[in-house]
Amino acid sequence: MDKAVITNKLTKKFGDFVATNEITFDVAQGEIFGFLGANGAGKTTAIRMLCGLLKPTSGDARIAGFDVYRQTEQIKQVIGYMSQKFSLYEDLTVRENIRFYGGIYGLNRADLKAKSDQIIEQLNLGSVADKLVASLPLGWKQRLAFSVALVHNPRIVFLDEPTGGVDPITRRQFWDMIYEAADRGTTIFVTTHYMDEAEYCNRVSIMVDGRIKALDTPSGLKRSFGTDSMDGVFQILARGTSTK
Amino acid sequence: MDAIVIDNVSKAYGSTKAVQTVSLSVKPGELFGLIGPDGAGKTTLFKILVTLLRPDEGRATVVGRDVVKDFRALRSLVGYMPGRFSLYPDLTVEENLSFFATVFGTSIQANYDLIREIYVQLEPFKDRRAGALSGGMKQKLALCCALIHKPEVLFLDEPTTGVDAVSRKEFWEMLQRLKERQLTMLVSTPYMDEANRCDRIALMQTGQILAIDTPSGVEHLFRKPLYAVKAAETFRLIQDLRKAPFTQTCYAFGEYLHLTTEEGTTPADIDRYLRERRHEHVTIKPIQAGIEDSFMALMQHG
Numbered sequence: 001m002d003k004a005v006i007t008n009k010l011t012k013k014f015g016d017f018v019a020t021n022e023i024t025f026d027v028a029q030g031e032i033f034g035f036l037g038a039n040g041a042g043k044t045t046a047i048r049m050l051c052g053l054l055k056p057t058s059g060d061a062r063i064a065g066f067d068v069y070r071q072t073e074q075i076k077q078v079i080g081y082m083s084q085k086f087s088l089y090e091d092l093t094v095r096e097n098i099r100f101y102g103g104i105y106g107l108n109r110a111d112l113k114a115k116s117d118q119i120i121e122q123l124n125l126g127s128v129a130d131k132l133v134a135s136l137p138l139g140w141k142q143r144l145a146f147s148v149a150l151v152h153n154p155r156i157v158f159l160d161e162p163t164g165g166v167d168p169i170t171r172r173q174f175w176d177m178i179y180e181a182a183d184r185g186t187t188i189f190v191t192t193h194y195m196d197e198a199e200y201c202n203r204v205s206i207m208v209d210g211r212i213k214a215l216d217t218p219s220g221l222k223r224s225f226g227t228d229s230m231d232g233v234f235q236i237l238a239r240g241t242s243t244k
Numbered sequence: 245m246d247a248i249v250i251d252n253v254s255k256a257y258g259s260t261k262a263v264q265t266v267s268l269s270v271k272p273g274e275l276f277g278l279i280g281p282d283g284a285g286k287t288t289l290f291k292i293l294v295t296l297l298r299p300d301e302g303r304a305t306v307v308g309r310d311v312v313k314d315f316r317a318l319r320s321l322v323g324y325m326p327g328r329f330s331l332y333p334d335l336t337v338e339e340n341l342s343f344f345a346t347v348f349g350t351s352i353q354a355n356y357d358l359i360r361e362i363y364v365q366l367e368p369f370k371d372r373r374a375g376a377l378s379g380g381m382k383q384k385l386a387l388c389c390a391l392i393h394k395p396e397v398l399f400l401d402e403p404t405t406g407v408d409a410v411s412r413k414e415f416w417e418m419l420q421r422l423k424e425r426q427l428t429m430l431v432s433t434p435y436m437d438e439a440n441r442c443d444r445i446a447l448m449q450t451g452q453i454l455a456i457d458t459p460s461g462v463e464h465l466f467r468k469p470l471y472a473v474k475a476a477e478t479f480r481l482i483q484d485l486r487k488a489p490f491t492q493t494c495y496a497f498g499e500y501l502h503l504t505t506e507e508g509t510t511p512a513d514i515d516r517y518l519r520e521r522r523h524e525h526v527t528i529k530p531i532q533a534g535i536e537d538s539f540m541a542l543m544q545h546g
Contacts, residue, residue: 037408038408038409038410038411039378039379039380039407039408039411040378040379137283138281138282138283161406164405164406164434165281165282165405165434166281166282166434167280167281167449167539167543168281168436168495168536168539168540168543169495169540169543169544170281172495172496175496176482179478179479179482182479183479193406193407193408193409193412194435195409195437195498196496196497196498199498199499200478200496200498218499219499229498230498231409231437234408234409234410235409235410235413238408238409238410239410
């Protein structure tokens, strides 16, 4: 089983509105896959279906082999999720957050202890392990949130605009963590508004009005659209998107 | 006379020093950018300048009015678009605009000329509730509401955060057109690539200013030799370059890595090192630093 995500004509309608329109693509295990699109292009709806949170109207999708209609609970066990908006409990400490998420995913007492120590050491958070998350700088929170999203060793992790608002060095440190996780075999499914980050992905898809308009490596996309940056590709594809 | 003068302004929240002895001035008609990540102090500075917050120390004037003593007079002279959407979600597009016009004792008709170009895009939806607009449309409406009383200085706090690359570009084009009308604007953004659209910028980090200059001036603050390096396996390339004896810093920058090296290192040295580690399709080229390179270099020395 070498595909983390397989979709076939995956579609979601809300009344007359087709939010996600017959998208077909797959993502290899260990791949860093960039999922781009303008605001309102249908990315969030697609991600919610892939996470087993929203039933598709038609089409198929499998996440690590599990069916998005019937096996949503299994899907939740094999995925991790992190977004800029919600990830950690601010009024729990660093250690409590790790134990909370680990506990939810059913880690036993020994594993929880080992995992907590490992994350705290890796992120160099020893001095703040018993401090409330609310008191940490944003960049630290984001790196902790990413580690927590990986606490149950998921096959695939969904990152929804993970790097918003952080300084340029912290943003790159975050991508170092993404590369390391991918190198260990975790599939990364990431959305971003930073076009330089699109370059860091193995392959990138660009959604426009509910459809996938392009899907290729960053260099392949730049070649096809005759431009020297991912921003250029994005501007060509996403301009003229309806702004309803 | 400068449109905005900030003189040694500080503001703390408890033990957090949000803004620390910041000084800068903005000329009339200038498009000035505050560039920095969350926690840089941008929003606190905005709130002080639009009279919503009193500085602990220092003083500031906007169009000659003191932000503390003349706050009442100043409020009708400035337009403010806060970072968080702050219109009335259950009023329609037109009701919101009319509300803000009325509060400032004017009408949509009186200053329609200033907002026309932006508002025509909203007019098809003028009876829609503001809460039901798309992100890009909300942003345009917020800009119209901040402009409707014809302010002399416009303050825009992170107007493009979380907005896609196409809408961001459109928004900056709108600001360029406002600039042609001699409006003074102070804009904050965490996106370094937007800095080039400003006349001058201040780079900010944890309450302090790292540099103030034109965008190209900031680029030239970066004095070390800088190389863009690329090879077939990016992750292995980063790891190997960071271990190299000649490397000072190595960061990903889009499709290339940006590398600064010890004095006396040549591209041939870098090339040899990478070939010894069997990297393929290696490209090494000297480049001029961008604003983001400068920002990162200043952060490390600050």
